[in-house]
Amino acid sequence: MGEEQVVREIGHDEYDPKGTLALIAVYFVILLVMWVFMYFVEFLGNELTVV
Amino acid sequence: MSEALETGTPSFMDRFPQEASVVRASLISSFISLFLGAVFGLIQALHRTDVFRFLDSQYYYTVLTAHGVLLVVSFTIFFLVGLFTWATVRSLDRPLVDIRYTWAWYGLMVIGTLMAVVAILGGFFPSTDISADVLFTFYAPMQAHPLFYGGLAIFIIGTWLAGADYFRAWYAWKQDNPDERIPLQAFMVLTTMLMWYIATIGVAIAVVVFLLPWSLGLLDSVNPLLTRTLFWFWGHPVVYFWLMPAYLLWYTVLPSISGGRLFSDPLARVVFVLFLLLSTPVGIHHQYVDPGIAEGFKMIAMTNTMFLLLPSLLTAFTVVASMEHGARQRGGTGLFGWLRALPWRNPAFTGMALAGLMFAAGGFSGMVNAGMNINYLIHNTIWVPGHFHLTVGTAVALTFMAATYWLWPQITNKPIFSRPIALAQVVLWFVGMALMSNAMHVMGLFGVPRRTAEPQYQGFDFVASFGSITELRMQLALGGTLLFISTVLFVSNIALSTGTPRMSGLGKQLSEPLSPAADSPKVLDNLTLWFGIAMVLVVLAYILPLASIITDSGIVDPGVEAVPMLIDAATGLGPIGAVSDAAGRLVAAVVGVVP
Numbered sequence: 001m002g003e004e005q006v007v008r009e010i011g012h013d014e015y016d017p018k019g020t021l022a023l024i025a026v027y028f029v030i031l032l033v034m035w036v037f038m039y040f041v042e043f044l045g046n047e048l049t050v051v
Numbered sequence: 052m053s054e055a056l057e058t059g060t061p062s063f064m065d066r067f068p069q070e071a072s073v074v075r076a077s078l079i080s081s082f083i084s085l086f087l088g089a090v091f092g093l094i095q096a097l098h099r100t101d102v103f104r105f106l107d108s109q110y111y112y113t114v115l116t117a118h119g120v121l122l123v124v125s126f127t128i129f130f131l132v133g134l135f136t137w138a139t140v141r142s143l144d145r146p147l148v149d150i151r152y153t154w155a156w157y158g159l160m161v162i163g164t165l166m167a168v169v170a171i172l173g174g175f176f177p178s179t180d181i182s183a184d185v186l187f188t189f190y191a192p193m194q195a196h197p198l199f200y201g202g203l204a205i206f207i208i209g210t211w212l213a214g215a216d217y218f219r220a221w222y223a224w225k226q227d228n229p230d231e232r233i234p235l236q237a238f239m240v241l242t243t244m245l246m247w248y249i250a251t252i253g254v255a256i257a258v259v260v261f262l263l264p265w266s267l268g269l270l271d272s273v274n275p276l277l278t279r280t281l282f283w284f285w286g287h288p289v290v291y292f293w294l295m296p297a298y299l300l301w302y303t304v305l306p307s308i309s310g311g312r313l314f315s316d317p318l319a320r321v322v323f324v325l326f327l328l329l330s331t332p333v334g335i336h337h338q339y340v341d342p343g344i345a346e347g348f349k350m351i352a353m354t355n356t357m358f359l360l361l362p363s364l365l366t367a368f369t370v371v372a373s374m375e376h377g378a379r380q381r382g383g384t385g386l387f388g389w390l391r392a393l394p395w396r397n398p399a400f401t402g403m404a405l406a407g408l409m410f411a412a413g414g415f416s417g418m419v420n421a422g423m424n425i426n427y428l429i430h431n432t433i434w435v436p437g438h439f440h441l442t443v444g445t446a447v448a449l450t451f452m453a454a455t456y457w458l459w460p461q462i463t464n465k466p467i468f469s470r471p472i473a474l475a476q477v478v479l480w481f482v483g484m485a486l487m488s489n490a491m492h493v494m495g496l497f498g499v500p501r502r503t504a505e506p507q508y509q510g511f512d513f514v515a516s517f518g519s520i521t522e523l524r525m526q527l528a529l530g531g532t533l534l535f536i537s538t539v540l541f542v543s544n545i546a547l548s549t550g551t552p553r554m555s556g557l558g559k560q561l562s563e564p565l566s567p568a569a570d571s572p573k574v575l576d577n578l579t580l581w582f583g584i585a586m587v588l589v590v591l592a593y594i595l596p597l598a599s600i601i602t603d604s605g606i607v608d609p610g611v612e613a614v615p616m617l618i619d620a621a622t623g624l625g626p627i628g629a630v631s632d633a634a635g636r637l638v639a640a641v642v643g644v645v646p
Binding site: 005006007008009010011012015017018019020022023024027030031034038 | 310311314367368371372375376378379380381382385386387389390394411415418419425565566
């Protein structure tokens with residue numbers, strides 16, 4: 001099992017989750033790009049809908 | 052099991068054999084439901100894509116109802132009670148108060164499930180009067196056999212009693228530990244159950260006061276908008292009821308499997324409190340296109356829904372940070388290089404990590420669903436099933452399956468039959484869902500409807516901006532098939548694990564959080580306070596819409612006639628047959644008139 005292969009203990013004060021910050025930044029960029037993409041596909045790509 | 056204590060870490064089964072039996076029974080019930088639900092899922096995926104149709108389309112809704120109810124009610128909730136029983140007993144480190152009571156609620160849940168399933172499967176036998184082709188959402192005026200509503204009510208009573216069992220255990224623990232913080236897993240169980248008690252008020256009233264008496268003939272009619280609103284009062288928080296066990300596993304088990312520690316216990320508590328507060332006053336966002344509810348009320352529901360993104364984003368941060376901690380403890384370095392140091396060969400880890408990744412994608416499509424204006428683009432299209440197959444169908448289901456590979460040995464003292472098959476299974480699920488859900492989302496954008504046996508129409512073609520609809524249909528069918536194979540691999544791996552030799556020392560320890568509960572204010576553990584605020588929010592969000600629905604169209608609406616979902620194949624005179632005949636004639640007439 002993988003969980004036993006700890007090579008060094010990292011305590012609360014010495015741990016800085018900068019990798020997590022980077023991943024979340026990537027996620028936000030993806031979200032942003034998809035929102036912009038959706039605007040072009042769904043709003044500019046369709047005629048006005050009048051009910 | 053005294054020899055086990057001498058040779059390794061004692062397992063949950065060694066320490067609490069009676070509770071382990073309940074957990075096992077709940078998980079087995081869950082997996083039987085999973086397998087049956089997957090069979091119906093496969094039939095549906097192949098039917099609506101026109102790859103293989105062996106059932107008449109009139110049975111599509113029987114298949115769809117069985118798929119929905121078995122998976123999102125039985126599979127998820129049986130797993131939940133099993134997991135919560137384990138988590139409560141493990142974290143409080145004491146047995147339940149009375150195991151006979153525990154078996155009683157489990158028995159009620161089984162009886163309720165069997166009643167509902169018999170009613171649903173009755174739909175395949177037109178000669179019987181039993182059917183419940185009303186889908187998981189069971190909107191009136193579609194009417195099911197009383198057995199369906201009765202079964203549902205008994206099942207929910209079972210879950211209420213299960214919750215009471217966890218509260219009893221906590222109360223007993225508190226008498227012995229008056230000054231201690233509630234252990235994290237127990238805290239998660241209790242807040243989730245409080246949310247469930249609030250949420251089920253809606254469905255209990257809908258079923259017990261309206262739908263059951265109506266299907267028994269005691270009430271002549273019901274108000275569909277009222278029962279539908281009461282359904283969604285429960286129908287949204289129930290998605291968090293599916294999700295919270297997955298969150299419990301991500302917060303408390305995944306960090307240990309990653310080789311690290313939970314980043315922050317207080318943050319985890321805040322997240323569960325936020326879900327208790329915000330899960331329920333949002334249900335109206337499922338009714339954005341329902342006439343009869345003012346736009347302002349929908350706007351409030353949307354605002355509350357957007358607030359709900361907060362605990363999910365907090366979770367993304369805390370869980371990923373805990374995984375990163377594990378990776379760095381295992382020697383990982385770099386901004387992204389640490390990802391390679393994670394235990395990807397461990398099926399429990401890989402399954403949960405992939406489930407979390409899919410949940411991030413589901414977060415995006417969920418934001419689209421939640422936005423009042425853009426919801427109109429995808430409402431009632433197959434985009435919506437695409438969304439919830441990412442959330443409940445992967446974030447929840449894949450986490451449950453992956454966690455089983457970790458938990459099962461501890462509740463049976465038997466190792467998993469094959470870890471390589473387990474690893475292949477979780478990856479296959481991810482691949483299958485990536486294909487199926489992608490196809491569903493894209494088809495939804497092109498307007499392909501959901502809940503439709505034959506989404507193909509004479510004189511009308513769906514047009515894809517890129518690729519083709521046929522290509523997307525094949526993608527959906529292929530994805531669905533891979534998911535079915537993955538389910539079979541999972542269920543057979545667990546079934547074969549019952550035959551592996553009994554071992555000792557299979558217990559696993561969970562690591563302590565980096566930031567413990569002591570770092571957070573004690574008010575977080577004040578369950579009465581949070582329950583009270585949650586109730587106030589629910590009253591604020593629902594009292595006016597409900598009052599306006601009742602003022603507009605009454606507690607019951609005498610103009611509404613039931614549509615018993617019975618199919619009279621022998622004579623062709625069943626209501627469905629009559630309605631579709633009439634619709635067919637209407638279409639023929641219109642086509643005849645319009646050039």
